[in-house]
Amino acid sequence: MLSYLNKIADNFGPLGKKGIVSFERLGRSALFLLRVFQSIPFVFLRPWLFIQQLYSVGVLTIIIIFVAGTFVGMVLGLQGYNILVRFNSESSLGTMVGLTLVRELGPVVTALLFAGRAGSALTAELGLMKTTDQFSALEMMAVDPFKRVIAPRFLAGFFSMPLLAAIFSAVGIYGGYYVGVYLLGVDDGAYWAQMQKSVDFHEDFMNGVWKSIVFGFVATWIALFEGYDSVPTSEGIGRATTQSVVNASLAVLALNFILTALMLETS
Amino acid sequence: MSNLIEIRGLSFNHGFRVIFDNVDLDIERGKITAIMGPSGTGKTTLLKLISAQLTPRSGKVLVEGQNIHDLGQADLYEMRKRMGMLFQSGALLTDLNVFENVAYPLREHTTLDERMIRYLVLIKLHAVGLRGAAQLMPSELSGGMARRVALARAIVLDPMMIMYDEPFSGQDPISMGVLIKLIKTMNDNMDLTSIIVSHDVKEVSAIADYIYIISNGRIMEQGTPPALEETTSAWARQFLKGLPDGPVHFHYPAPDYNTDLFETE
Amino acid sequence: MTRQTLEIWVGVFVAAGIAALFMLAMKVSNLSTVNTGDTYEVTAQFDNIGGLSIRSPVKASGVLVGRVSDIKYDKDYNVAVVTLSIQKRFDRFPSDSRASIYTAGLLGEQYIELVPGIEETYLEEGSDIIMADSALILENLVGRVISEIISK
Structure with missing residues (x-):
């Protein structure tokens, strides 16, 4: 009997340890976020730090957002047309493309691409800074790395995401327009009019914007924390970067469900 | 008071591993004090404890009579402006060039104008012999050059003390010689107090005024370099002479060789 | 890269983002057709x-003049009470106007x-549409x- 219990303990012991470690990390990440918040006012005194990060987080991500948005919009146009034409309602193509992009695909796909491009870069950068003692060096120069390094990056990610998501949706709508109207012959006026009729400013557009703000917040937080909390070795940076992309993507997908449920509830 | 730093009863754990157990240590003002010991004995940890990047489990680190671990962030940062630290990797900020790296503490903590900053930075870079490298990026520097730039950065605010973390490891003989000379001349000319953490016995003995040897969380031996030459401790002798066998055995603990080899089953 | 080119790129990025937000708001969503007056x-x-449902359109001669702002059930009379928010600029609906769900x-x-x-008085805040x-x-x-077909 006792040996059975021992066996169970042997099997679940590591699991329990893992549980404690994950709670510890969760706690650390919350404290991390708190310190980031405390350091944000400092960024307004040094806007140049923020602008620099806006470049590496926002501008460098814009190309893949542009390309991905175009293709996603074109696929929506193609698929949407082929489904709608069966019901003789291909004139509603605009509705379908507009609603899908503004409500779901715009914020979600942008957040996933953001985690992959900007998030992983942030994690790797912070991991490298930690490995090469740059955080310690800043501390020793009496400079708070949260104010100088982390808070500007956090703000930049938080600020970039809604803009990137809007660019994605806008480009996607034109991609759908190109396929639907130019290639497949949907009426030009109907495409825009149907879209405008069914996409509601508050319920669809604003909810999409809110989603992208939340996703930007979470994806940037995870990316920065994984980098700051990484094991300071080259292997540690690699693992942290993978973790950052995986965790941020899962968090975005799960949050998307919760946010969608909340938004449908209140509307 | 002749001691700049007094460490009393310092204990520190990393997880369940004891790194320091009730350590007392003095750093004399204006002198070069070396802290030596085998790898993994927490020499770098000691520097981080002195600069309050880590908090001890118990004990005090008195810097100019003040316990550095009792200071708030603002006071601590004021104190750190007067402490320089040279990291093993140099720890230069990778997105700034050499000039900007050295100018960084000045830009952060002073309101000097551009002309004055340039003047000060070039003086410090000249002191480490790298005035010509001012426009290079850290990725273009060799390891020894990066350390010299970091040294220029560490002294740009004219600190009262400077801590060197393994300054000689992984250096070729020429840059090693350069660093030894730099550390010595800076200490003497700039009225500095230096702490060197290292396990390079020969180099350190050449410049240190006082040496502590730590192992297993305790101070095993201490004294001036000539005094340590005469040490009676077998362990310290093995460490200082670099002998392969002694109190620290060449073989990791193992069962008897013969039994291990010929034991069937 | 110089500081200036970096600033230009960031400027382009922010402008593109705001333009996209504006385009989505004005051209894609119904903001421009909703009068929030x-x-x-x-x-x-x-x-x-x-x-x-709430936010369903209220039209006159097919033109949007307002929206449904509230729907309640009156348990005393067993009827649904619908509140219509009509834009102030359409204030010339006679008080005997008829409301139909289409x-x-x-x-x-x-x-x-x-x-x-055809009444001379007009609907105003708090009025009740009887018809x-x-x-x-x-x-x-x-x-x-079907019942008509069967009875034939």
């Missing part, structure tokens, strides 16, 4: 509102059509047609 509220009682197309969304009456036609329920209609 002042409204006045009138109520109407219906036996059956069908699929009418369906856009056979299966489209439902909306309220206001048909003006209200319930929604046309497709099932009821089909049922009636």
